[in-house]
Amino acid sequence: MATEEAVSRDRMSQLRRLVVIIPVLLFVGVGLLIPLSLVLIGALEATSTDRSAFDVVQSPPVPAVLGRTLVTAALVSAIALPLAFAIAHALRRVSPWVRSTASAVFILPLVLNLLVIILAWLLILEKNGLIGWVLRATTGDDDPPSFLFNPIASYLAMLYAIVPVMVLLIAYDLGRQHPSTREAAQLLGVSPWHVLLRIDIGQALPALISSYAIGYVIALNLYLVPEFLTGPQLTMLPFLVQQSVLNAFDLRTAAAISLLLATLSLVPLSALVWAENRQRS
Amino acid sequence: MGALLDHRAESAILEAKELAVDRGGVRVLTDVDLRVLPGQRVALIGPSGAGKTSLLRCLAGLESAAQGEVKAHVESGTNVGMVFQDLGLFPHMRVWSNVAFPLLAKRRSRRERKRAAFAALRKAGLEHLASRRPNAISGGERQRVALVRTLLSDPDVVLLDEPFSSLDSHLVGRFTEWLGDLQAETGIALVIATHDVTFVLGWADYIVLLNEGTVVQHGAPDVVFERPRSSFAAQFLGPCNVMAGRVTFRRNGLTGKEIEITTDLGLVARVGSHNPPPEELPERVLLCIRPASFTVCAPSVGMDDRQLFVVVDVAYRGTFTTYEIESVPTPGFHLRVDQPNVTGRYSVGEQVMLEWPPRRLCLVIE
Incomplete structure (x- = not known):
């Protein structure tokens, strides 16, 4: 009798969960997946340029831009990750007051418009900007080099936008780790390097992977940064999507390029998350 | 130090x-x-x-x-x-x-x-x-x-x-x-x-x-x-009856230390030689007694009324029983006493008297 009641209760609670999940699934299905599928099907057909979207993505400059975009996003996220971990790790050991202040500072770039951030970096990197002024003052050179219009300028601005998000994510995870694990590791006689690698990083690995994935996705969408700070040599694929829509109103091509980018990004990220989950189970 | x-x-x-x-x-x-x-x-x-x-x-x-x-x-x-x-x-x-x-x-x-x-x-x-x-x-x-x-x-x-x-x-x-x-x-x-x-x-x-x-x-x-050297030590390590009293007799006799304490309720106890030397004792002391240190017995004829208690609560604990007893001449004064069950058991309301073996009593100076 008691068992039947328990089974009944279990079924009811499952039903309640489905009542919450099903509307969300319907919303995503009807509102996104169906139109997306229609656009994708349309992309297979010939466009106004007499080429299908698949032809477009296979013809220059898309493959080169695609490769550059993936490498840029992966590289910037990879540089941001150790920086963010080091900052989050240091934040763990400071007083709560310093931690709160630092967190507030890290949130600031997240609420700033991207164009404002780009403008700030223009003011820093241009010939008459902050760095130029410092160089003039220290070296006496009246014509210091410009730090704009090279890939490093874009990487710096992208890091500025990505690192705070990663710091907040990693710091939250490190805050959940119990300090006794670190102290236990230290007392077991291993080197500080082993403590960092196997305990701090080991425990934070899922958060590091999530942070990397989120940083990567944000970097993909920072396509305006290279347009202003570097120029055509670092044009990213989302910029081509934007151009397809704004210049030719070619939504099908834009959708095809976008889906290609999403697929090529999601596959390695999913593999990373899957490998981590498998290792932990 | x-x-x-x-x-x-x-x-x-x-x-x-x-x-x-x-x-x-x-x-x-x-x-x-x-x-x-x-x-x-x-x-x-x-x-x-x-x-x-x-x-x-x-x-x-x-x-x-x-x-x-x-x-x-x-x-x-x-x-x-x-x-x-x-x-x-x-x-x-x-x-x-x-x-x-x-x-x-x-x-x-x-x-x-x-x-x-x-x-x-x-x-x-x-x-x-x-x-x-x-x-x-x-x-x-x-x-x-x-x-x-x-x-x-x-x-x-x-x-x-x-x-x-x-x-x-x-x-x-x-x-x-x-x-x-x-x-x-x-x-x-x-x-x-x-x-x-x-x-x-x-x-x-x-x-x-x-x-x-x-x-x-x-x-x-x-x-x-x-x-125990303090009432805190006595009570932290287990149940303990603590009574305030004064030293009414002290002597370093031929047979060892002789100390007599009269509690504020008038109970008189002789304490053992494990306690501090009589000359070091102040007038006021605390007397600590573990519940198991008492022996409960039936009242005897001609006993001192100040030793008379009544059982107010009984808790069976397997090998022993815990009694909460209240002084008859001083209502409101309670003691906890643990007695092995082999010695017989008492009921609530029953009158009893206590025996205090001197070597189990401990003086605390605070």
Whole structure:
């Protein structure tokens, strides 16, 4: 009798969960997946340029831009990750007051418009900007080099936008780790390097992977940064999507390029998350 | 001046001298001395906030002293291990990886570490858990895994912080038995911080009672239990009847010390020779009597009425019964008395009298 009641209760609670999940699934299905599928099907057909979207993505400059975009996003996220971990790790050991202040500072770039951030970096990197002024003052050179219009300028601005998000994510995870694990590791006689690698990083690995994935996705969408700070040599694929829509109103091509980018990004990220989950189970 | 906790000639492997620790600007430990001898079982006891964990952390080198010092035996190169209250197991590693972790310091290969970890787990009867994660095993198993891991770092002293806080009472017995076997085999010294007095009295060679960051009393468990130096010590180590009184007779006689105390309620008690010398006693003292030190008997003809009590509550506790009795001439004055059940039992409302064996009474000067 008691068992039947328990089974009944279990079924009811499952039903309640489905009542919450099903509307969300319907919303995503009807509102996104169906139109997306229609656009994708349309992309297979010939466009106004007499080429299908698949032809477009296979013809220059898309493959080169695609490769550059993936490498840029992966590289910037990879540089941001150790920086963010080091900052989050240091934040763990400071007083709560310093931690709160630092967190507030890290949130600031997240609420700033991207164009404002780009403008700030223009003011820093241009010939008459902050760095130029410092160089003039220290070296006496009246014509210091410009730090704009090279890939490093874009990487710096992208890091500025990505690192705070990663710091907040990693710091939250490190805050959940119990300090006794670190102290236990230290007392077991291993080197500080082993403590960092196997305990701090080991425990934070899922958060590091999530942070990397989120940083990567944000970097993909920072396509305006290279347009202003570097120029055509670092044009990213989302910029081509934007151009397809704004210049030719070619939504099908834009959708095809976008889906290609999403697929090529999601596959390695999913593999990373899957490998981590498998290792932990 | 700190209390020197052990005067034995044997050299200590771990020693704290006049130790003081501050935390957040507040002094949490004051003037603590401690010597741990090889193979010794030391128990740090005291209520929450007494400074037990701070002392352990200081001994382990995790906290620095504001004053005084902690010395590990230099010649033997004392290695101190610690098992934290929450055990500090690494949740992202399997049990065997946790156990093998100390071997990283010895630059062993992964294969060697794995082999050594499995051997240690097998010895501890935990080999079947080797491939699990710490969160997939029980509290008692986690406790043992944490200790096995610490032992693989070859410690001379292991500090255990509240090792029984997450264990059921039946697991405490099994764990301490296992701990005893391990200690007999390895010869390590153990220092346990706990508030489990029942366990400590049966297990420790030496106990250190802490309260509000200072050592209140230290010594062999039976000595501290039977000769408490303060009403706090008396009551922390177990139920104790404390009565205020004055010294009405004192003499260093030919047969030893003769001290007579008259309590404020008029009860007269002669106390044993284990108490301070009569000449050192102030006029006002506290008389401490453990519930089991009394003998309850039926009232006799012609007895002093001041010794007459009435039973107000009876609690059966298996091998003994706890009686709460109230003074007949002074209503409101209660005593707790534990009597073995073999001596017969009394009911609520029944009148009884008490016998006070002098050697079981203890004087406290406060």
